[in-house]
Amino acid sequence: MTNKTHTYTPYKGPAGGWGALKSTAQHWLKSENATRNIFTLLKTNQPQGFDCPGCAWGEKHDPAKIRFCENGAKAVNWEATSRKVDAEFMAQHSVSWLNTQSDYFLEYQGRLTEPMRYNPATDHYEAISWTQAFSQIANALNSQNSPDNAAFYTSGRASNEAAFLYQLFARAYGTNNFPDCSNMCHEASGYGLTSSIGIGKGTIEIDDFERADAVFVFGQNPGTNHPRMLETLKEVVQRGAQLLTFNTLKERGLERFQNPQNPIEMLTNSSKPTNTAYYTPKIGGDMAVVRGMVKVLIEMEENAQREGKAVFDHDFITQHTQGMGPYLERVKQTSWNDILNQAGLTREEIQQAAEVYAHANSVIITWAMGITQHHHSVATIHEIVNLLALRGNLGKPGAGACPVRGHSNVQGDRTMGINERPSRAFLDAMEKRFHFTPPQHEGLAVVDTIRAMRDGKVKVFVALGGNFAAATPDSQATAAALEKCDLTVQISTKLNRSHLITGKEALILPCLGRTDIDHQANGAQKVTVEDSFSMIHASGGVLEPMSKLQKSEPAIIAGIAEATLGNHPVEWSSLIANYDTIREHIAAVVPGFSGFNQRILQDGGFYLGNSARERNWKTPAGKAILHSHPLPDSILPKQAKDMLTEKSFILQTLRSHDQYNTTIYGLNDRYRGIKNERKVVFINPADIKRLGYQEGQKVSIRSLWNDGIVRKIDGFKLVPYSIPAGNLAAYYPETNPLVPLDSHGEFSNTPTSKSIAVELEPSDTKRNGELSVTNL
Numbered sequence: 003m004t005n006k007t008h009t010y011t012p013y014k015g016p017a018g019g020w021g022a023l024k025s026t027a028q029h030w031l032k033s034e035n036a037t038r039n040i041f042t043l044l045k046t047n048q049p050q051g052f053d054c055p056g057c058a059w060g061e062k063h064d065p066a067k068i069r070f071c072e073n074g075a076k077a078v079n080w081e082a083t084s085r086k087v088d089a090e091f092m093a094q095h096s097v098s099w100l101n102t103q104s105d106y107f108l109e110y111q112g113r114l115t116e117p118m119r120y121n122p123a124t125d126h127y128e129a130i131s132w133t134q135a136f137s138q139i140a141n142a143l144n145s146q147n148s149p150d151n152a153a154f155y156t157s158g159r160a161s162n163e164a165a166f167l168y169q170l171f172a173r174a175y176g177t178n179n180f181p182d183c184s185n186m187c188h189e190a191s192g193y194g195l196t197s198s199i200g201i202g203k204g205t206i207e208i209d210d211f212e213r214a215d216a217v218f219v220f221g222q223n224p225g226t227n228h229p230r231m232l233e234t235l236k237e238v239v240q241r242g243a244q245l246l247t248f249n250t251l252k253e254r255g256l257e258r259f260q261n262p263q264n265p266i267e268m269l270t271n272s273s274k275p276t277n278t279a280y281y282t283p284k285i286g287g288d289m290a291v292v293r294g295m296v297k298v299l300i301e302m303e304e305n306a307q308r309e310g311k312a313v314f315d316h317d318f319i320t321q322h323t324q325g326m327g328p329y330l331e332r333v334k335q336t337s338w339n340d341i342l343n344q345a346g347l348t349r350e351e352i353q354q355a356a357e358v359y360a361h362a363n364s365v366i367i368t369w370a371m372g373i374t375q376h377h378h379s380v381a382t383i384h385e386i387v388n389l390l391a392l393r394g395n396l397g398k399p400g401a402g403a404c405p406v407r408g409h410s411n412v413q414g415d416r417t418m419g420i421n422e423r424p425s426r427a428f429l430d431a432m433e434k435r436f437h438f439t440p441p442q443h444e445g446l447a448v449v450d451t452i453r454a455m456r457d458g459k460v461k462v463f464v465a466l467g468g469n470f471a472a473a474t475p476d477s478q479a480t481a482a483a484l485e486k487c488d489l490t491v492q493i494s495t496k497l498n499r500s501h502l503i504t505g506k507e508a509l510i511l512p513c514l515g516r517t518d519i520d521h522q523a524n525g526a527q528k529v530t531v532e533d534s535f536s537m538i539h540a541s542g543g544v545l546e547p548m549s550k551l552q553k554s555e556p557a558i559i560a561g562i563a564e565a566t567l568g569n570h571p572v573e574w575s576s577l578i579a580n581y582d583t584i585r586e587h588i589a590a591v592v593p594g595f596s597g598f599n600q601r602i603l604q605d606g607g608f609y610l611g612n613s614a615r616e617r618n619w620k621t622p623a624g625k626a627i628l629h630s631h632p633l634p635d636s637i638l639p640k641q642a643k644d645m646l647t648e649k650s651f652i653l654q655t656l657r658s659h660d661q662y663n664t665t666i667y668g669l670n671d672r673y674r675g676i677k678n679e680r681k682v683v684f685i686n687p688a689d690i691k692r693l694g695y696q697e698g699q700k701v702s703i704r705s706l707w708n709d710g711i712v713r714k715i716d717g718f719k720l721v722p723y724s725i726p727a728g729n730l731a732a733y734y735p736e737t738n739p740l741v742p743l744d745s746h747g748e749f750s751n752t753p754t755s756k757s758i759a760v761e762l763e764p765s766d767t768k769r770n771g772e773l774s775v776t777n778l
Contacts, residue, residue: 011675016258016273018225018232049605050542057228057662058158058407060208060533076660076667080496081515082545085112087497089129092118096125101502105472105735106666109496114512115549120504127501127510132553132561135509140565142462142489142507149176149441153451153460156182156420157467158409159516161529161541163584164555165411165418167577168466170587171563173419174438174571178445179460180422183468183663184412185448186475190374190750191405192416194383197749198627200620201613203413205402206366208535211237213400215362216244218355219277220288220386221372221756222406225255225673226659231406232259235276244358247277249372250285250654251684251731252724254673279354284346285652285729286637286757288373289382291352292389293633294341296333298356299392313360318394322617325628329388332630340633346726364400365390371408372654375756377639380749381631388628396626397617407534409663410516414532417592417610422447431591436571448474449751452743455483463505464491464562466555467513471500472664475741475753476713493558498664499735512552518543520554523579527554530585530602532610538595539607556581639745642759645706649693653683653703654756655734655741664735671733676721683762684723684731693762697722700765703732705740705758713740716766730760 091111097120100108117135118127130138143152154172156165169180184192192202199205211217211234224231236259238245247256257280260273283291303313319326342349359365367386373379387396387403395401407413419428422445429440446454452474454460463470463484474480480503484490487505494501495515501508514520520527520543528542553561560574567574577583582599589598594610601608619625636643637652658680660668669678676682683703690697699720705713718732725731734755745754 011677013254013673013675016254016260018229018260018273057230058410058413058532058534059228059230060535060537061230062208077662077665078517080109080665080667081113082517083112084548085110086115086548087111087113088115088549089118089127092127097127097502097504098125100497101499104666105499105664106669108498108502109665111497113496113515113548114494114510114552116512116551118510120508122506130509132551135511136561136565138507138509139462139464139489139491139562143175143566146461150179150445151460152177152462152464153179153181153446153454155448155451155463155465155468155470156180156415157465158183158407158412158415159467160415160555161411161531162414162418162538162588163529163581164466164559165415165420166584166588167556167559167563169419170432170436170572171559171567173432173440174436174563174567176441178422178424178441178443179451180420180445181448181451182415182420182422183409183473184416184420185751186473186753186755187371187408188374188405188412189447189752190379190383190747191369193750194380195387195403195405197380198384198387198621198629199396199403199614200618202416203536203612204404204534205396205612205615206404206535207609208234210366210400210402212241214238214243214364214366215400216246216358216365218359218365218367219245219247219249219256220367220369221249221374222368222370223249223251223253223255223656224406225253225259226657226661227370227408228406229255232276233261235259236261236274239275239278244279244362245277246279246281246355246358248281248283248288248291250282250725250729251656252280252282256280279358281347281351281355282724282726284344284726285654286376286378287345287347289378289385290341290344290633291347291355292382292385293333293336294338294345294347294349294352295356295359296330296385296389296392297336297338297341298353299360300330300333302356302360314392315394319391322394322396322619322626323391323628324623324625325630326391329628329630332632336633344633344637359389359393364398365393365395366400366402366404367395368404368406370406372756374405374750375747375752375754376637377745377747377754377757378631378634378637379747379752381629381634384629384631387626391626391628397615402615405534410533411531413534413536414530414538417532418588419592428591435587435590438571447751449743449746449753452476452480452483455487458486461488462491463487463489464493465500466493466559467495469498469500469664471503472498472735472738475738475745475755476743477735477739478713479743493555511558512549513558514543514547514552514554516541516543517545518547518552519545521547522554522557522581527581528602529556529581536610536612537607538602538610540602554578556584637757638759639754641708641742642706642745645708646759647761649761650706651689651728651730651760651762653730653732653737653740653758653760655737655758656731658733661733674723679719680733680736681718682721682732683718684721684725686725686727686729687722688727690720690722695720695762695764701762702765703737703740703760703762705742705760707742707745707759709742709744711742713742715739718765
């Protein structure tokens with residue numbers, strides 16, 4: 003498939019393998035620190051090294067094994083670059099000019115090395131001392147008439163120690179305004195699981211994959227988003243267990259994998275499958291798929307009872323669940339016509355999946371953001387829990403729920419109290435330890451924080467990592483909201499879009515990364531993180547910091563806190579000399595962390611525990627609650643559904659393979675055959691023909707939302723792909739302007755980035771789809 007300037011070539015090889023090695027080598031060389039970074043990569047996820055700054059996938063303890071994947075290597079090389087962004091760089095480039103550049107260009111410029119303040123008169127960032135920066139933040143915070151005029155955002159990269167200090171400071175200041183990256187990705191998982199089984203985390207350990215008879219993978223692309231998972235999936239298939247994949251797009255990592263650490267596979271150029279069956283439901287159709295499976299299982303149960311047998315685990319249902327009867331009645335009342343229309347699968351396909359589930363003694367169901375970023379995501383997760391409960395697949399070896407988190411410590415941040423809706427038990431423990439009364443009212447999550455900034459209610463915005471302006475929905479509305487703030491503060495490792503969309507005043511505070519040695523008064527410090535399996539790992543950097551003006555995240559937080567609150571409620575500077583002191587406070591406040599400083603010394607870390615895994619249901623009923631939701635008549639909220647026409651599509655946003663969250667490592671997407679561009683839209687070939695368009699044609703994408711606002715992006719090339727008719731996919735953050743701020747999940751308030759109603763039109767211009775890669 004060709005056009006005048008580009009060729010789209012379907013990728014023929016497996017995930018991983020020689021392609022991954024070649025890509026890793028290219029990014030290693032591009033870091034301009036190649037020799038040093040070989041040593042750095044070998045310390046990734048090792049006991050005496052640092053935890054990968056990429057995904058939160060866990061792994062079995064094996065010190066002799068290389069423990070980084072292709073995208074982990076990209077993350078490490080990206081952070082350990084020799085390029086730098088300082089006041090001299092900023093003097094050469096105005097903020098307005100930088101804001102016209104691509105996200106790739108911005109982060110490629112290198113590490114931030116000194117604190118800087120935005121000067122609106124010159125439109126440039128200028129050097130500022132740490133003392134001046136801390137004083138400016140303290141003055142802005144202390145001048146507010148309410149602590150709730152400030153919001154404290156957290157990225158999933160922040161360590162447990164940094165997150166705990168951050169929430170301690172903000173609560174001592176007086177607010178629970180903690181917008182967090184969880185609000186934009188797995189909030190539905192946390193809410194859905196907590197309201198069902200009493201804890202918002204997955205119930206399995208990584209070794210359970212070795213015991214499972216079947217694994218069901220919903221709505222995720224591990225080949226790009228968490229590649230270390232591929233080896234686990236391959237091993238499940240290789241030992242003869244069933245592995246069923248449900249994903250709207252055909253993704254190479256979910257088809258075949260070649261392990262770069264397996265000499266035989268590499269030398270013979272062979273690979274192993276990562277599924278035993280692959281289903282492609284419509285976008286948002288997963289709840290209907292699970293509803294259909296349960297409908298089949300009810301019929302199987304009724305047939306089995308006539309023979310004196312059972313398909314359901316009645317002992318588990320009786321002893322450990324509440325609400326099974328009304329739920330099963332709801333399923334019976336759901337028509338097959340509604341299920342099949344929404345699922346986009348045939349009845350035979352759903353029947354096959356149900357039979358695999360019925361004949362497996364131990365089943366794991368795993369999911370990611372293909373499940374969590376819809377209006378009905380919580381209902382879908384409740385449906386998954388109900389399916390697991392039918393055969394007692396909760397709280398037994400080889401079985402359970404496995405939400406796969408994205409960023410490396412997004413789960414740990416929530417454990418440490420980064421939560422706008424903290425539990426009373428957590429607040430009581432904070433009060434007992436620190437002798438102050440934390441705020442009791444509910445704070446603001448991401449969507450409500452944007453609204454509050456827009457309405458002038460939040461005037462100071464502090465971001466502990468991340469790229470808020472690029473990661474959030476409704477980009478134009480978010481930018482306008484940030485610009486209304488009195489002060490925006492970004493604690494960051496590299497230049498990104500959020501530094502260029504400023505409040506009336508703005509600060510950049512350069513922090514150490516995972517790879518950097520954290521020198522403090524009592525020596526080099528380690529921090530800790532929590533993976534998707536509730537394992538706590540120690541992480542210590544191995545590289546000397548690029549600049550003496552870079553500070554650790556805990557040191558920056560302590561500096562802001564001391565300038566704002568003095569020595570209330572702790573002597574902040576004393577906590578930074580030795581992070582053991584921070585961990586002693588964590589152990590006193592957060593359940594499961596007793597003996598914290600001793601337990602992190604053991605190789606592989608320690609398991610935090612999971613109440614639902616022990617069949618200890620921390621719900622009001624003391625049992626697993628089986629929620630009964632109607633199958634939605636549409637996956638879209640009413641404001642979008644009412645605007646649909648015959649030309650409408652449902653668009654999902656996704657990452658390219660050269661991307662992690664909003665960080666763009668390169669302009670290729672190897673597994674999808676895309677080279678040197680990002681403004682593409684994946685579409686079923688039949689839809690191209692139906693619209694009368696051509697392959698490679700540039701189009702504009704217009705969001706459908708009934709509020710009178712035009713949300714439109716232009717210059718996207720049509721790429722034929724294996725995706726259901728009526729569905730589209732395209733990369734974020736380029737497509738985030740299409741996600742209306744008011745389009746979010748029921749119960750979770752998560753932006754509906756996986757189900758956006760849109761229409762395509764011929765492109766407005768011939769040139770506006772080109773990427774800006776100036777100076778690369």
